[in-house]
Amino acid sequence: MxxxxxxxxxxxxxxxxxxxxxxxxxxxxxxxxxxxxxxxxxxxxxxxxxxxxxxxxxxxxxxxxxxxxxxxxxxxxxxxxxxxxxxxxxxxxxxxxxxxxxxxxxxxxxxxPSTFQVAVPSDSKIMSFEDMKDANISPGKTGWTGTAFAESILQAYGFNFNDIKNNGGTVHYVDYTESVALMKDGHIDVFMAATSMPQASFIELNHSPGLRFIGVPEPKLTEIIKANPGYIRGAITPAAYEGVEQDIPTLGIVxxxxxxxxxxxxxxxxxxxxxxxxxxxxxxxxxxxxxxxxxxxxxxxxxxxxxxxxxxxxxxxxxxxx
The missing domain is CATH 3.40.190.10 (Periplasmic binding protein-like II)
Known part of the structure; x- marks a missing residue:
């Protein structure tokens, strides 16, 4: 009542x-x-x-x-x-x-199931999570599960959001629509989201300026899943996005x-x-x-x-x- x-x-x-x-x-x-x-x-x-x-x-x-x-x-x-x-x-x-x-x-x-998807512009020099220590990233809004996912992965690589800022990068806590605009304008280097696949925002960015997805390799997947009960293995697939030639390992959730x-x-x-x-x-x-x-x-x-x-x-x- x-x-x-x-x-x-x-x-x-x-x-x-x-x-x-x-x-x-x-x-x-x-x-x-x-x-x-x-x-x-x-x-x-x-x-x-x-x-x-x-x-x-x-x-x-x-x-x-x-x-x-x-x-x-x-x-x-x-x-x-x-x-x-x-x-x-x-x-x-x-x-x-x-x-x-x-x-x-x-x-x-x-x-x-939902998939944690991480993408950079196709011409980006960022090839893995190790390269994001001073990047401009958009992991989602505070309170979103995708944002927590991003933190889990970065922690496994030995740094966090504060470290990115201290290294000269930026963390934009914004929604998908704002993330798309920021990447199109060149204001972010990395867009992250835990969502269904394919997802409209990634499709739009894949069309322009073009995307390349960043995966989570073994043994990092095992390490992160062990530390976060409820996480599962996932993959970004060729069927989901044009230009993806083989499964890209990542994390998943229900x-x-x-x-x-x-x-x-x-x-x-x-x-x-x-x-x-x-x-x-x-x-x-x-x-x-x-x-x-x-x-x-x-x-x-x-x-x-x-x-x-x-x-x-x-x-x-x-x-x-x-």
Whole structure:
């Protein structure tokens, strides 16, 4: 009830999908991702479908990032959020980028794998992460999981964001759209993002000025994965981007959705039904949604599953991978 009252006070100015406070019994606010990524447009469509099909619900979608979204849902500033399985686990346990445990979250669904992608202009002299110690980089906004990914990799190479600045480089904590503009104008040397593949921002930059992707070689991959439970191996593939001739090894993560544990069980059950019944509509927004499957919806579940979601999955015979 605390969250519902809080939502009623703040939702009016952020409603983006047409419902009014007068007609809504429950506000469901989603925090997704940046406008240039996959999370935001998918989130907007999901919230539209939820609002159109669940009586008494007014829905909204706003931008965010994996770490910040866990804090937003756990803190009562949103009811549903996009994140990653390992990020949700860190939040629940108060580890990593979380200075305290975030216990008011529950699992909703495992979605699709994301890939950590790092690119430089095709004519850049930067050939590896070792060459970024004094570079101008854009790793994402503070609170984004991709930014934490970047920190993990740089730490494995013996330096961090502060070292880059002290060496004369710059760190731009900006979104994908701003990163594209900065690289086109020659103001950054490196663009990093943890997102689906292919990703529109990298496609645009690959067209002009042209890109070259930087991989994470063995044994660094093993070292980083061992130090960061939840990270997995990934690859930037020739099928994703023109000019990539062979798989480029990198890191991967599993995209997930969490909800407030205080959402009513019946509402979450309804949300689950609408969510899975409209799979085709979401795939029309982003092809990566074709990788989202009901049978894998609990794979990697890293925090307690919401009772409303658990009821739905039990009825469908969905269980975590053994």
């Amino acid at each position: 605390r969250r519902l009252a809080r939502a009623a006070m703040v939702a009016a100015p952020i409603l983006a999908l047409g419902a009014t406070g007068a007609s809504a019994d429950q506000f469901v606010r989603m925090v997704s991702g940046p406008s240039g990524g996959s999370w935001y447009p998918l989130g907007a469509k999901i919230m539209q479908v939820m609002q159109d099909n669940i009586d008494g619900v007014a829905a909204s979608n706003t931008s965010g990032g994996g770490i910040a979204n866990v804090k937003a849902v756990g803190g009562g500033d949103a009811e549903i959020g996009w994140t990653y399985a390992h990020t949700a686990a860190n939040g629940y346990e108060g580890k990593g980028k979380f200075d305290k445990a975030v216990k008011d979250i529950a699992y909703f669904a495992t979605l699709y 995209t997930s959705m969490i909800v407030s544990k205080d959402l009513p069980d019946d509402l979450v059950y309804q949300m689950m039904t609408i969510f899975w019944d409209n799979h085709a509509a979401f795939a029309e927004v982003k092809k990566t949604w074709n990788d989202v499957t009901l049978e894998n919806a609990l794979n990697g579940a890293s925090v307690p599953v919401h009772p409303g979601a658990a009821r739905y999955y039990e009825e469908k015979g969905v269980r975590p991978a053994s």
